[in-house]
Amino acid sequence: METLFVALDFDSTEECFDFLNQFKGQSISVKIGMAEYFRSGADMIENLAQRGHHIFLDLKCHDIPNTVELAVEQLSNLPIKYLTVHALGGMTMLKAAINGRNKGRFHPKILAVxxxxxxxxxxxxxxxxxxxxMTDSTIQLAKMAYDAGVDGVVASVHEVEAIKQATDDSFIVLTPGIRMEQSIHDDQHRIATPKxxxxxxxxxxxxxRPIIKAKEPVEMYRKYLKDWRD
Structure with missing residues (x-):
């Protein structure tokens, strides 16, 4: 499974598949956020999985523990690899998310935002x-998530090393806000290059956006992938 996820943040489901069709059958790792999931639901997830894509479902579940447990159980019946919940939901909610995941069919890794x-x-x-x-807040939330037993966290690249030191090397840290140096920052304040x-x-x-809005998306994807791998 590729460790670079492309966020499919399009205005329509059709645009998502138009983008993916440019890869000519290549399986890539993709992120589905709230907008696309609320629009297309489970059918979108099943379709992507059938095409061989690895799916990170970024819904940032955040509610009372029982509700999150029930929600995560249902989502874990979908063929997804990763699922997000909010660390700000607290220790009990994070543990409830794990319970829900364990009852599902596919057992995705739980990442706390x-x-x-x-x-x-x-x-x-x-x-x-x-x-x-910002750093202290992020590390504190990451340590709580680690103690709760989730698989990892979502955090800015600027806090990754401190999180690893506060937890351990096996604790996953997923980093959004990735841009090349010449890219527009958009609404992201804490960004970094793949390298x-x-x-x-x-x-x-x-x-x-740097990939899906590029004039040559496949070429840009490969550029980001090369920078990340190298």
Whole structure:
């Protein structure tokens, strides 16, 4: 399974498959977010799996523990490899997510979202974290997720090494906000190149708009993949 996931953030399901058809039967790893899942549901997941694609379902489940357990159980009956929940849901909710996963058919790895890459230090202050830095907040959430028994976390590349030190090397860290140096930052504040992510020990990366909006998406995908592998 390729460790670079392409975020299929399109305006329609048809655009998703038009993009994937450019790869001429090649199986790639893809991320399905809330917008596409709410539009196409389980049928989209089944279709992608039948085509041989590896699926990261990024729904960031966050609710009372019982609700999350029931939701994750249902989602774990889909052929997905990774599923996200929010670390801010707390220890009990994270453990409930694991219970739900274990009852499902496919047992995806559970990744807890720490702080979004669109979150800045100023936003953290606005949310009431006035005496906690972005790094400290992220590490604290990652340690809680590790203690809860989830498989890994989603975090900015800038916190990966500290997370590894606070947990262990087997604890997965998936890094979004990946851009080449010349790319527009969009709404992402804490970004990094694929090569930087590799140097900082990221295990998985997600790339969206820089690939799917490129004039030559397949060529751009290969460029990101090369930078990540090298």
């Amino acid at each position: 720490t702080q979004l890459t669109s979150t800045s230090e100023d936003m953290l202050q606005q949310l009431g974290f006035k005496e906690v830095s 930087q992510a590799k140097v900082h020990q990221s295990d998985l990366i997600v790339v969206g």
